[in-house]
Amino acid sequence: MRFSRMHLPTLKEVPAEAEVASHRLMLRAGMIRRLAAGIYSYLPFGLLALRNVEEIVRQEMNRAGAQEVLLPAVQPAELWQESERWDFYGKELLRFKDRHQRDFCFGPTHEEVITDLIRHEVRSYRQLPLNLYQIQTKFRDEIRPRFGLMRGREFIMKDGYSFDVDDAAATISYQSMRAAYGRIFSRCGLDFRAVEADSGAIGGNFSHEFVVLADSGEDAIASCEKCDYAANIEKAQSKFVETAVPEVKSDSAAAETVATPDCQSVDEVAAFFKVSPAKIAKSMIFESDLGFCMVVVPGDREVNEFKVKAELKANWLEIPAPGRVADELGLPVGYLGPLGVDIPVLVDREVPQMGVMVCGANRAGYHLKGVCWERDFSSKEIADLVVVNAGELCPRCGAALQIDRGIEVGHIFKLGTKYSEKLNATFLDQDGKEKELVMGCYGIGVGRTVAAAIEQNHDENGIKFPYAIAPFKAALLNLDMKSEEVTAFCEKLYQEFLERGIAVLYDDRNERPGVKFKDADLLGMPVRLTLGRKGFKRGIIEVKLRDSSTSQEFPLDDLEPLWSLFSELQADDTRI
RNA sequence: CGGGAUGUGGCUCAGCCUGGUAGAGCACUGCGUUCGGGACGCAGGGGUCGGAGGUUCAAAUCCUCUCAUCCCGACCA
Structure with a gap:
């Protein structure tokens, strides 16, 4: 993409509303713009990052045997009344009426819809297991949206649902999703933890959250220094240590x-x-x-x-x-x-x-x-009714617990038969007996994952995109647009990037070098290539990784090392 | 829903206390100079001061109501 032709409105100044780094940077980098509280437009640069995350999600979901569907965003109240969540879900559920005064809501989640779909389709154990997912815009009328995409009201979410014959089979589905989630967030280049969690309003009895470690995160997690125990602070327990209680003599004064x-x-x-x-x-x-x-x-x-x-x-x-x-x-x-x-x-x-x-x-x-x-x-x-503190003992192994902050980017639940019971979603098992489907549900906040990646990968100059989700893998800076030979070379190199299928942002704007450097840093492309008149005379192009403070020079007449560099980055990124 | 704050060109804000001609920086347009880390000069365009009502000769400024947004606690991907 040519910078001169791209709608990429970078900001020097920061809008006052932005509190956290990712929100600030996403606004400054021209990724998102706010329309209303918790509701954002995705601009081209932001959408590219979002699509990259979605693509990784799709690949890993498909690899784990799930199939993509797309369910309606607008849902009839009847379904929610049937699951008894119409009254229970509360004000987060955005409700409205159609022209016939029938109640509808904008889906905050899709257990009802998917269960309704499946109860009409699945009759036999032979059709199971089944795992369906979608990537779709949800709406939850949060009381306090904030931090940009981190906690929007409208947001893009991957939600998946599994259907199994019994609890043991459901556990297998759950474990397979847990593994897929690990691969997804690893590929996104995130430092995360899978922690035990409260299952909240979705219901169910067993769940894990995937939390990206970041000081600005809204969640706190407790994890053991020695073993693999990790839990959301909401659920975290500690080993109870009994201490000697000073004895109170029976004749001592009453209260x-x-x-x-x-x-x-x-x-x-x-x-x-x-x-x-x-x-x-x-x-x-x-x-x-x-x-x-x-x-x-x-x-x-x-x-x-x-x-x-x-x-x-x-x-x-x-x-x-x-x-x-x-x-x-x-x-x-x-x-x-x-x-x-x-x-x-x-x-x-x-x-x-x-x-x-x-x-x-x-x-x-x-x-x-x-x-x-x-x-x-x-x-x-x-x-046990209190919040655990750092330094308390691990309930499993007795080592010290530490508390970290993080951003919840994914959440998986074993739902059991909560929804299949309510909605009467059954199948016939091998013995011809009617049974309720055993369900699981699996969510990933796509926009929040992008925000979390930025939260975890930035410096004072801007974003440092992990390679896999970077909207462009490289920035090509032409510092001398007026020099015909420099521009000719940049054009040639740009074409070669296109041919090789490596996403590049070619800065061909009529701007001073300082502007181009600042924007390149802000936008966070992993590799920056700089060519100016001086370098051209010396026959070199400057190559700098966004994450490194030093740069190296590659000869203009042999760019193989450059392409090898991209091959390596690419490989790192798909390796899990 | 409680508690606190803010609404003034696209963005960041000043002006309000003490009523009297709407301002600055950034961004934008044109011309010129500049050109390896967010340049400079000159000339421009752009604002019903969130909205409604009131007080006043006169309201961005004072009063009332209202709407919106942001920040601190309960929800969640």
């Missing part, structure tokens, strides 16, 4: 009520009693579809809402407004405690080890001191 004006936070209470926050029992009210409950954890720990939700077996969980807690429960937020409340109390497994502790008195302005587990807590049920 005592103390006036603690203006001490609502754990820190304030700890300061008031001159004890460490670890000695404060932090009590919080949660509300779920099962009603209110209280969760008690040590004051220096953070409640893991996902664990609470799982422990309760609730469908949803949130922290109610303090006003509601006061109105409906008569409890003063800031002075909550587990003693004498008449709603279920969930206690973290570390609380019994706190010894003598302080907690709220359920009376505004008062706390209790001298509280102890054995004597004072009415329910003795405990569970």
